[in-house]
Amino acid sequence: MKLVVQRIALGLLLLLAVSVLIFAGTIILPGDVAQSILGQSATPEALANLREELGLNEPAITRYFDWLFAALQGDLGVALTNGRDIAESIGQRMSNTLFLAFWAALISVPLAILLGLIAVRYKDRWPDKAISAITLASISIPEFLIGYLLMYFIAVKLGWFPSVAMIGDHMNLLQKLQAIALPVMVLTLVVLAHMMRMTRAAILNVMQSAYIETAELKGLTGFQVIARHAFPNAIAPIVNVVMLNLAYLVVGVVVIEVVFVYPGMGQYLVDHVSKRDVPVVQACGLIFAAVYIGLNMIADIVSILANPRLRHPK
């Protein structure tokens, strides 16, 4: 239990440090927020007024703590570009993003583990090689291009699914699922490759053990050995892999949402980066980082809990 508590404390500490980093990244770097909002032709008075309005004349430390405490209470400030409350804008978009990520995870995780098992069972034979080749290809193409490839062939040429993923409250679950079918497919492909490779490596690692040889000598079939003897011992690394890839999914979502014009957090972030809307970028950056750190933390905790030696340290 002590290890788990330690890991959670470390995660929180990391999050705090990340918030400092994100804040510092947007403040200390050369470049003036007021200048970038108003553009090069702004008058000095207008600049001074805007700086005053944004509180840019306060020392950075005061502003950081103001921002952090407000953020902890759920107040993320208002967007510079349209004056809307950020927390409100994010709320709906976040649930859209989670909806997308949830379905992508639901499909990709079992599929990746199954394919990983198949790759191990037929190691160095054609199924393994085919799987390796496909993963190599999908790692070599950026996510957004996989998105457009699928859009071109499946949505435009075959016309199976809509090419943009617009969803709204008026749609029922089935309609929503049809709308997000393509982005889910892309995200699945993107994480599937990594997850499968790492699952394969984790199980192969266990397959080296002496008890696997015993099981084989007992006369068990290939799949029985893998499923009954190798898999349970590979759970900790596999959970780790899954969590790492879910974290990866969180980032992949940013690009894919832009490709499919999906109203989620990622599109919101990218939009406001090009508009140089710093409060929105800070808020979104913090949320994405928090999710990422959280998933990594869960991965570590699961591997502590799955390993009896770590669970009961001497």
Added chain:
Amino acid sequence: MKNIPISAMIGLFFTALYFLMAIFAPLLAPYGMAEVVGGVWEPSSSKHLLGTDNIGRDLLSRMIYGGRTTIFIATAATILSFVTGSVLGFFAAVMGGWVDQVLSRFVDLIMSIPTLIFALVVLSVMPVTLPVLILVMGLLDSTRVYRLARAVAVDITVMDYVEAARLRGEKIAWIIFREILPNALSPLVAEMGLRFIFAVLFVSTLSFLGLGVQPPEADWGGIVKENKEGIVYGISAALLPAVAIATLAISVNLVADWVLNRTTSLKGGRG
């Protein structure tokens, strides 16, 4: 040279082809980079081998010039990340103690934020120019190189010859560059290929999001962004960079695999 496996040969051939194309872009491209020479989205013809783009520029020329920009940025960022990452990594390994702790924990911190998100945060306040792009990409990526360089160097610093150099009274710089660097070079070179691919993918993604190379300059990610509206009408112009990026990435991968296999088998003895 005669022992190069066929896959590595193919990889080397295509990698060299892409780099030559990047270097001699002005000689190879049939038209100027931003020259409007035809109608919008013309199909491929003898005049325009790959057709034209969304405002009538020759797509083949733009792909060649785009490759030049993409490969240049990726190469520069990779070099920057290797120089900073490996020097800091070696330095941390040689110094040990609190220097190592501070550097390593700082790198852990940076790595706990997804690279793309961090880059977006930084680019929201910085002007998007080529040097800034290279700097941001290179420095963010150097954290990965640091990890590897430190791990490799920690094993080397405990060797007798490093000990001997220390006792001789050599300075830190000598130990890093004359003792550790030559022995750590091969895993780093193999890693370099992977980092280069990552840089290509990353700069393409940023350009696609409109936060990388700015128009009218061409680059592979930007070409996708410019031509993406055509997809809905069944015009495949936006998919060309996919072919280019994928072949480049796969060929560099094949070369990196070969380098890695060769160096690991050297380490494992004569077998």
